[in-house]
Amino acid sequence: MKRKIRIGNAGGYWGDDLSALKRQLTGGPLDYITMDFLAEITMSILQRQQKKNSDLGYAVDFLDQLEECLPLIVKKKVRVISNAGGINPIGMGRKIVEMAKAMGLHIKVGIVYGDDIVNQLYELTAAGEKFTNMETGEDFFEVRSHITSANIYLGAEPVVKALDAGCQIIVTGRVTDTGLTLAPMIHEFGWSMDDWDKMAAGIVAGHIIECGCQASGGNITDWQDVKSFHNIGYPIIEMERTGEFVVTKHKNTGGIVSEKTVKEQLVYEMGDPANYISPDGIARFDSIRLKEEGKDRVRVFGIVGKPEPDCLKVSMSYDDGWKSNGAVLVSGPNAYKKAEIIADIFWKKLNHKYEATRTDVIGSGSIWPPSLSSGEPNEVLLRFAVRDHDFNKVRDFGKALPTLILSGPAGMAVTTGGRPKPSKVVAYWPALMHRSRVKGKVLVVDTDGKEEFYEISFPIRMQSTRQVEAKLDVKKTGVKKFGGKTVTAILQDICYARSGDKGDTCNIGVLARSAEIYEWLRDYLTDKKVKEFFAGITHGKVTRYELDNLHGFNFLLEETLGGGGTRSLMIDPQGKTLAQALLQMKIRIPKSLLATIS
DSSP states (O other): OOOOOEEEEOOOTTTTTHHHHHHHHSSSSSEEEEEEOTTHHHHHHHHHHHHHHHOSEEEEEEEHHHHHHHHHHHHHTOOEOOOOOTTTTTHHHHHHHHHHHHHHOOEEEEEEEBOGGGGGGHHHTTTTTOOOTTTTOOOGGGGGGGGGEEEBBOSSSSHHHHHHHHHEEESSSBBBBHHHHHHHHHHHHOOTOOOOHHHHHHHHHHHHTGGGGGGGGTTOOGGGGGOOOOOBBBOOOEEESSSSSEEETTTTOOSOOOOHHHHHTTTTTOOOOEEETTEEEEEEGGGGGEEEEETTTTEEOOOOOOOOOOOEEEEEEEEEEEEEEEEEEEETHHHHHHHHHHHHHHHHHHHHOOOOOOOEEEETTTOOOGGGSSSSSSSEEEEEEEEEEEEEHHHHHHOOOGGGGSSSSSSSEEEESOOOOEEEEEEEEEEEEEGGOOOOEEEEEETTSSSSEEEEOOOOOOTTTTTTTTOOOOOOOOOOOOSOOEEEEEEGTEEEEEEEEEETEEEEEHHHHHHHHHHHHHHOOOOHHHHHHHTTOOSSSEEEEEETTTTEEEEEEEESSTTTOOOOOOOOTTOOTHHHTTOOOOOOOOOOOOOTTO
């Protein structure tokens, strides 16, 4: 049994760098490589693709990468795990076997499926599953007939079965990002799946590397710390049998791995830090400890877990009308005033009442709170968007936009390349389903033509093997009063941050640059103050969670993303820019506090 394994990530979303897999394979020794292709709305996109071509339904980019890298994967005996199978993992798995045979390679391919329940919804609701919307509490029966995709988030267990069967390439449907990374640990170390601390360690490791370079220098607040973004190194986990691990990257690559980069990724898309829920267990992010061990090496330890949930998450999507957007370039003196006049002309010309509309003056701070607006530019992009269930109204929007060019102020140009066309709105519906009704399936296909099949159930495990609520070994810094002279600063001077989304809720993780600053911020950076800062953007409740172990806070901003996903008419429907906005908050801070920043 191995004492340590090295797991690298080579893709954080469908659209990531196609050269990453080869770079991870050639950059140094690895035992496993994981790749994540599935965002919450991707399954619906794949459904539409498969309707046009029944052979599709998976992320074709993965096949393109294997076309180049499969001989190297076999030669180096690296095992690759990816959820690129989408809604057709069997189709993708068989394509990989055909590819290997054509190359004269011998491999086993594991195919994990059983997550797709779109054709079982009526029988499941009859059996008692409610599928109530987790975010809004809405009744499922209002949308059941419009559902286009429904996938359960499976955990690590079926992937472990495929590894136990000797598979070198494993493709899955909807398996959690963390499950892809946790599975090799269970397989290699023989971890019991009711050892909740070990499960939590694997979940945290998976969360750190699931978004690719976001853990190794991408998107960090202090981007000036990164000497080079060229040939950026994708993150690697060196997991030990004990559950402690190191985050690193290959040598001689760009990017950086530091306490900052790991902390920022930890708070990305975080909810309640004490309850980071996965099918394999619950990780307490408020227990995580970090320690830099040298250049591009951060040790992660002290992780505490809790038992797995009774229910698994189901990600559904449904048709919810139509939307369209388009923009015109406005230039010259008084660009902002011109944009106001053009917007008034446009909406009166349409003479329709839409379910949702949006006007953005990009270049004037349209994606940030009004409190951050500054001087007027000499060029702006005037963007319009509409959403409605009436196709004809949305089509009229596209017809009206080009007519602005010859009937308004000077200095305009259309930037959309013609009339904007209506596109379908695919809305997101998150729900829960009891794990006892879930059946994961594993098909093992050999290039010799042999096949094996396994079925995985997800029972509630005995939870008496350990204490559920473990005491956290996290010491709070004693509150020290900082008096004396105060100075004006912005939040970024004393913090760094990252934001993400879950539906219509944006999370912003804010990390203090010292323990003393964290203690000072306890009283200063309240949920009320954040709510006031985002007035006009955040229409729901703001909740603050404290992270003593990371010297940070996690804010959940409800009703902030215009409905979230493809329903949103916002330019940034995933809230990626809102952390940078919050960091511009002006503050008065004791000057002596700045001296605590190392």
